[in-house]
Amino acid sequence: MEVAQMQRRLVDYTKTLFMEFLGCSVLQLQQLQDESNPDFVVEVVSLFFDDSEKLLNDLSTALDQPNVDFKKVDAHVHQLKGSSSSIGAQRVKDACVTFRNFCEEQNIDATLRCLQQVKHEYYLVKNKLETLLRLEQQIMAAGGSIPMIEMGF
Amino acid sequence: MFKHVKSRNFLHNFPPFFFLGLEFGSVFREMNSSSGKVYMSTASSSAGWKAGDAAAADQFPAGLRVLVVDDDPTCLMILEKMLRTCLYEVTKCNRAATALSMLRENKNGFDIVISDVHMPDMDGFKLLEHIGLEMDLPVIMMSADDGKHVVMKGVTHGACDYLIKPVRIEALKNIWQHVVRKRKNEWKDFEQSGSVEEGDQQLKHSEDAGYSSSANEGNWKSSKRRKDDEDETDERDDTSTLKKPRVVWSVELHQQFVVAVNQLGIDKAVPKKILELMNVPGLTRENVASHLQKYRLYLRRLSGVSQHPSNLNNTFMSPQDATFGPLSSLNVLDLQTLAATGQLPAQSLATLEAAGLGRPTGKSGLPVPLVDQRNFFSFENPKLRFGEGQQHVNNNKQMNLLHGIPTTMEPKQLAGLHHGAQSMGNMNMQVTSHAPQSSQNNPLLMQMAQPQARGQMLNDSSLGHAPRLLSPMGQPILSNGIAANVLLETGFKKISEPLVIIQFRRTLRC
Numbered sequence: 144m145e146v147a148q149m150q151r152r153l154v155d156y157t158k159t160l161f162m163e164f165l166g167c168s169v170l171q172l173q174q175l176q177d178e179s180n181p182d183f184v185v186e187v188v189s190l191f192f193d194d195s196e197k198l199l200n201d202l203s204t205a206l207d208q209p210n211v212d213f214k215k216v217d218a219h220v221h222q223l224k225g226s227s228s229s230i231g232a233q234r235v236k237d238a239c240v241t242f243r244n245f246c247e248e249q250n251i252d253a254t255l256r257c258l259q260q261v262k263h264e265y266y267l268v269k270n271k272l273e274t275l276l277r278l279e280q281q282i283m284a285a286g287g288s289i290p291m292i293e294m295g296f
Numbered sequence: 297m298f299k300h301v302k303s304r305n306f307l308h309n310f311p312p313f314f315f316l317g318l319e320f321g322s323v324f325r326e327m328n329s330s331s332g333k334v335y336m337s338t339a340s341s342s343a344g345w346k347a348g349d350a351a352a353a354d355q356f357p358a359g360l361r362v363l364v365v366d367d368d369p370t371c372l373m374i375l376e377k378m379l380r381t382c383l384y385e386v387t388k389c390n391r392a393a394t395a396l397s398m399l400r401e402n403k404n405g406f407d408i409v410i411s412d413v414h415m416p417d418m419d420g421f422k423l424l425e426h427i428g429l430e431m432d433l434p435v436i437m438m439s440a441d442d443g444k445h446v447v448m449k450g451v452t453h454g455a456c457d458y459l460i461k462p463v464r465i466e467a468l469k470n471i472w473q474h475v476v477r478k479r480k481n482e483w484k485d486f487e488q489s490g491s492v493e494e495g496d497q498q499l500k501h502s503e504d505a506g507y508s509s510s511a512n513e514g515n516w517k518s519s520k521r522r523k524d525d526e527d528e529t530d531e532r533d534d535t536s537t538l539k540k541p542r543v544v545w546s547v548e549l550h551q552q553f554v555v556a557v558n559q560l561g562i563d564k565a566v567p568k569k570i571l572e573l574m575n576v577p578g579l580t581r582e583n584v585a586s587h588l589q590k591y592r593l594y595l596r597r598l599s600g601v602s603q604h605p606s607n608l609n610n611t612f613m614s615p616q617d618a619t620f621g622p623l624s625s626l627n628v629l630d631l632q633t634l635a636a637t638g639q640l641p642a643q644s645l646a647t648l649e650a651a652g653l654g655r656p657t658g659k660s661g662l663p664v665p666l667v668d669q670r671n672f673f674s675f676e677n678p679k680l681r682f683g684e685g686q687q688h689v690n691n692n693k694q695m696n697l698l699h700g701i702p703t704t705m706e707p708k709q710l711a712g713l714h715h716g717a718q719s720m721g722n723m724n725m726q727v728t729s730h731a732p733q734s735s736q737n738n739p740l741l742m743q744m745a746q747p748q749a750r751g752q753m754l755n756d757s758s759l760g761h762a763p764r765l766l767s768p769m770g771q772p773i774l775s776n777g778i779a780a781n782v783l784l785e786t787g788f789k790k791i792s793e794p795l796v797i798i799q800f801r802r803t804l805r806c
Contacts, residue, residue, distance in 0.1 A: 225440035
């Protein structure tokens with residue numbers, strides 16, 4: 144597939160993501176990328192993945208305890224909420240909000256369910272972001288440059 | 297491609313700057329364009345912005361030195377990038393403790409701090425408190441938490457802004473306003489209220505000695521919370537802009553302080569002990585520590601001062617004054633002179649003398665007047681000198697009313713003071729600072745407690761022409777931006793409230 148085609152595909156995909164999933168943040172992130180920092184998006188997204196997965200593990204552990212420390216759980220969820228909103232993972236963030244509410248109520252069952260929900264959303268968005276990154280990498284490997292997204296309304 | 301999407305949500309999320317970006321072309325012309333200025337991510341090198349650097353000042357706010365603290369690595373990275381895109385000079389930090397030590401090591405190294413609220417090692421609000429106390433930098437809090445309660449906490453703890461995550465770059469574009477605003481308010485504060493500002497940034501600019509670790513010992517109670525408790529805090533006209541409460545080191549309070557220090561011995565005087573000796577409710581150890589530091593600097597300068605008879609500087613003390621002790625001999629001389637000329641009531645002389653010698657005033661039974669010791673407040677700037685006697689009358693007609701206090705006063709004002717001084721309950725002379733003559737003085741001189749309020753002390757005509765203490769630089773303080781307002785409280789009327797003090801600092805040149 145030639146570069147131009149790949150670029151088009153990327154643009155479309157990004158826009159879809161934008162519309163459905165990630166909100167403006169993904170575009171903001173792309174904007175922040177420049178010559179001086181060409182791998183910015185990759186770096187940030189990777190960082191997000193690592194961080195989130197760690198948080199999700201911590202959450203699983205914390206909720207697995209006989210005496211759940213809800214303060215700790217809440218702190219983790221709060222952090223996940225922050226980073227997911229920064230990266231634009233809107234649905235993850237929303238799931239976190241719900242999660243926190245149940246933490247306040249100290250409702251074990253509900254929080255466990257929330258955790259599942261958060262994980263689900265997280266893996267969804269991870270998938271999408273990875274696709275995005277892959278598309279970008281393909282373009283760059285083919286010698287092209289990442290197109291700036293123009294929303295032509 | 298995309299049809300015009302009418303969903304409100306979508307538009308709401310859409311960052312305005314996004315349309316304005318050069319790469320994007322102005323596709324959404326019909327949409328509301330935001331503040332207009334877009335910081336493109338060009339070369340990331342930022343022009344250093346330091347006060348006084350004219351060339352860099354043109355590029356302001358580029359080069360604004362930002363410290364961003366967040367334990368979340370994703371957020372931290374994104375923020376850093378955004379800030380760099382705004383052409384700020386960014387330092388990032390993922391631990392509050394690290395941030396604090398960075399700030400402490402490099403007092404003037406940052407212009408503004410952005411900190412997350414929830415951090416594992418230290419609560420963001422605690423960090424905010426520390427910064428407010430020690431460095432007095434503007435701090436912006438941020439959090440994914442947008443609950444009213446948390447935001448309110450930010451307000452009460454003195455944050456200058458609160459950003460909700462995800463932070464957008466537009467929000468960061470304008471953070472420089474907090475830096476400018478804060479400095480502007482501090483300046484204004486000088487002018488109008490003349491209160492002591494602890495840990496003030498400008499002060500640090502003018503002093504070589506940074507604030508020592510004496511302020512860092514012990515517990516960190518927020519002085520903000522003590523604002524209402526402190527008896528000495530004066531009512532100020534312009535309090536709304538300031539977030540930190542000021543400790544007003546009135547004459548009485550300073551008296552107590554000096555007594556305590558002398559009792560302990562200047563070398564052994566530590567804030568904690570001083571605080572205990574003083575036994576003033578509502579006074580914190582930090583207040584004392586900061587005051588002590590100033591006092592020490594003053595004493596140091598006393599010992600290092602040499603006389604310059606030729607210039608217009610009025611020296612506070614003669615060269616012989618190596619310490620505070622010998623100073624008193626000069627005091628006596630001056631005081632006697634002053635007393636002789638009828639400008640200083642004899643009774644005052646005794647107490648001043650005693651003050652100079654650091655002795656309790658057995659004679660008059662009055663509390664040790666702080667006339668001389670008060671001067672140290674003005675000593676932040678090494679060049680500040682007090683004039684001596686009537687010999688050093690500079691072209692602004694400075695006269696020493698009391699030892700070391702240059703004032704400009706009309707003769708009738710002096711007389712008025714004299715009158716006032718006659719009926720002394722206690723010793724202190726009040727000289728309020730005002731800037732009647734030159735308009736350029738006004739912004740920089742601090743107004744002490746309004747003369748009107750204490751009008752009885754000076755004669756009526758002095759109300760509008762309160763004697764003005766000028767910097768010994770031979771010019772109104774402004775030229776260096778050093779305002780030395782010495783407030784000496786005349787006790788002949790019962791002044792119920794302690795009067796405000798002196799503060800001076802170099803003017804901020806923006």
